[in-house]
Amino acid sequence: MGAATVVGSGPNGLAAAVTLARAGLDVRLIEAADTIGGGLRTSELTLPGFHHDECSAVHPLALASPFFRAFGLSQRMMFATPEVSYGHPLDHQPAALAFRNLDHTAERLGADGDAWRRMLGPLVDHAPAITRFTLEQLVQVPRHPAATAIFGARVLEHAGPFGQARFHGGAAPALLAGVSAHVPGRHNSLAVAGGGLALATYAHAAGWPVPVGGSQSIANALADDFLANGGTIETNRTVRSLRELADQDTVILDVSPEAFLRMAADRLPAGYVRALRRYRRGAGAFKIDFALSAPVPWADPELSKTATVHIGGSRAEIAAAEATVARGRHAERPYVLATQPSLVDPTRAPDGKHTLWAYAHVPNGSRQDLSEQVIAQIERFAPGFRDTILATSARSAFELQRHNPNSLGGDFMGGAVSLTQLVKRPVVSRAPWVTPLPGVFLGSASTPPGPSVHGLCGYYAAREALQRVHGVERMPSLAPN
Numbered sequence: 001m002g003a004a005t006v007v008g009s010g011p012n013g014l015a016a017a018v019t020l021a022r023a024g025l026d027v028r029l030i031e032a033a034d035t036i037g038g039g040l041r042t043s044e045l046t047l048p049g050f051h052h053d054e055c056s057a058v059h060p061l062a063l064a065s066p067f068f069r070a071f072g073l074s075q076r077m078m079f080a081t082p083e084v085s086y087g088h089p090l091d092h093q094p095a096a097l098a099f100r101n102l103d104h105t106a107e108r109l110g111a112d113g114d115a116w117r118r119m120l121g122p123l124v125d126h127a128p129a130i131t132r133f134t135l136e137q138l139v140q141v142p143r144h145p146a147a148t149a150i151f152g153a154r155v156l157e158h159a160g161p162f163g164q165a166r167f168h169g170g171a172a173p174a175l176l177a178g179v180s181a182h183v184p185g186r187h188n189s190l191a192v193a194g195g196g197l198a199l200a201t202y203a204h205a206a207g208w209p210v211p212v213g214g215s216q217s218i219a220n221a222l223a224d225d226f227l228a229n230g231g232t233i234e235t236n237r238t239v240r241s242l243r244e245l246a247d248q249d250t251v252i253l254d255v256s257p258e259a260f261l262r263m264a265a266d267r268l269p270a271g272y273v274r275a276l277r278r279y280r281r282g283a284g285a286f287k288i289d290f291a292l293s294a295p296v297p298w299a300d301p302e303l304s305k306t307a308t309v310h311i312g313g314s315r316a317e318i319a320a321a322e323a324t325v326a327r328g329r330h331a332e333r334p335y336v337l338a339t340q341p342s343l344v345d346p347t348r349a350p351d352g353k354h355t356l357w358a359y360a361h362v363p364n365g366s367r368q369d370l371s372e373q374v375i376a377q378i379e380r381f382a383p384g385f386r387d388t389i390l391a392t393s394a395r396s397a398f399e400l401q402r403h404n405p406n407s408l409g410g411d412f413m414g415g416a417v418s419l420t421q422l423v424k425r426p427v428v429s430r431a432p433w434v435t436p437l438p439g440v441f442l443g444s445a446s447t448p449p450g451p452s453v454h455g456l457c458g459y460y461a462a463r464e465a466l467q468r469v470h471g472v473e474r475m476p477s478l479a480p481n
Contacts, residue, residue, distance in 0.1 A: 002026070002469070003025065003026045004027045004248060004252070005245050006029045006253075006458075008444065009033075009233070010040065010254050011219070011454070011458070012445060012455060012456075014029070014036070014223060014226065015067055016443050016462040017029045018071070018226050019458070019463070020462050022229055023476045025250070026230065028231070028233075029226065029231060031233065032236070035235065036233060037215070037219035038055075040053075042213070042216035046390070047291045047390060049349065049353075050349050050353065051214050052393070053339075054403065055404065055407075057341055057357050058339055059208070059210070059215070059453050060202040060452070061135070061452050061454040062209050062218065062453065063079070064205070064454075065453075065454035065455060066135065066456065067455040067456050068454065071479070072478070073221060076221040076225075077211065078211075080344035081207040081208070081209040082307050082308075082343070083099060083100060083305050085098045085203035086310060087310070089299065089311060090170070090174060091380075091381075094108075095300040096108070096174055097175075097303075098204070100204060102116075102117060105117075109169075112172040115166040115168075119154065120201065122150050124201055129147035129148075130147055131201075131205075134198045135449045135456055151197065155193045158176070158197060159192070163193070170315070173314075177319060178310025179196045179199050180192050180196025181312070181337070182196065184282050184417070185282070186322060187323070190419045210307050213347050242267070249439055249469055250469050252461050253440070253444065255405075256408055258408060264440070268436055275426065279421070279424075280421060281409050281411045281415060281416060283326070284365060284397025285361060285397055285410050285412060286369070286374070286410070288359070288371055289355065289358075290355065291354075292354040293353060293388045293389075293390050295388075296338075296388070297382050297383065300381075309337075310335070311337075311381060312333070312336060322335060330363065333373070334361065334373055335360065337358065340355070354388075358378070364409035365409035366410065367398045371394050413445065413451040414450060414451050425447055432447050433448075441462075441464055443458040443461025444457060445457055
């Protein structure tokens with residue numbers, strides 16, 4: 001049918017490569033690093049035998065993404081899904097826990113349990129439709145208007161000035177603030193509110209699965225299928241200009257808009273170049289990995305039931321810390337997202353030992369080492385944590401970009417996540433994966449539906465390529481052979 005090249009082997013590049021190969025194209029996947037995976041890489045960052053995820057660790061969309069469902073990801077590899085999707089420690093009181101079971105969560109929240117159930121129950125009841133809406137492009141008519149209306153009403157409430165009015169205590173607002181802070185930004189933002197409610201919905205609908213063996217297992221499952229269908233992989237090669245790929249019918253780029261400009265600026269229309277240059281980057285992240293001699297000694301042992309813990313105290317504290325970062329400054333007591341996958345996946349560390357992955361939001365491009373601040377925040381809710389540390393590996397936001405060029409300034413979301421940039425990602429178009437260059441498509445997290453490991457940015461780019469270049473109207477089956 002023709003030849004195609006995919007540049008970049010993150011989850012979106014791999015999804016695009018799999019889709020094109022399944023359609024019968026002769027596909028080559030090019031990766032600048034010496035290993036595939038992008039944000040799915042798993043490495044021994046601290047000590048031998050301790051396997052750390054270099055970027056994403058827990059995957060709320062691994063079981064919900066339409067692409068991964070069609071691909072049969074859960075049939076190709078193993079996941080461990082904790083009973084508690086995420087937890088939130090609080091000062092001088094029990095931790096708040098988001099169980100997979102919504103009723104169990106409500107029971108734990110006491111007086112605010114019914115309010116939590118009323119807030120999230122309708123979203124969980126419509127979870128498949130909510131998932132489709134949140135993983136589609138905003139520039140279109142929703143396919144499930146009733147579910148979209150319910151979700152929209154909850155987002156407006158959560159982002160509004162009276163967003164916490166339904167709650168009386170502090171545990172439920174903190175629990176919601178912690179999950180919302182996965183999206184960097186001010187907590188009165190519609191994008192932050194929407195991201196938090198979507199993640200909370202996934203948590204109660206199917207849970208937050210942890211890939212056994214590390215996130216690299218997802219990349220390997222995709223690569224195995226790609227190779228089995230005739231694809232080839234070339235690592236340690238950086239594509240600096242699209243002229244290097246002039247002999248290809250189709251090119252899909254799992255790269256940032258900034259990288260695309262460097263590769264093709266002299267061939268792009270001036271208006272398109274201006275639009276890409278206006279695309280904004282979001283906050284960066286400071287990431288630190290720990291090799292531990294024992295599990296994190298949480299003051300509330302119930303937190304050992306989950307792999308994911310949101311650390312930052314009350315809702316007001318988290319909102320203040322995130323607002324500080326949004327103003328371009330470092331928070332003294334930052335919000336910390338921590339994941340301990342070894343609790344549910346013993347392959348991550350030697351017997352009796354554990355791995356912990358944590359990050360804090362920082363201004364884009366920050367070179368500051370926040371190791372002490374992150375450790376202090378964990379120690380605040382887990383006294384004695386310092387004594388369990390065997391080794392650490394820390395990367396500033398600036399260093400994250402060196403390891404993954406798509407994470408400009410340490411922004412691993414593919415660009416600022418705001419309502420504007422969910423519509424303009426990276427340009428306003430009904431088909432933003434299509435570029436002005438014939439046969440060239442953009443399929444990174446800087447295109448809809450945006451960040452997270454779901455493969456859909458690459459899949460949508462491949463779909464456009466198959467339809468526009470190769471005349472394929474019916475997408476190929478992605479199911480396991």
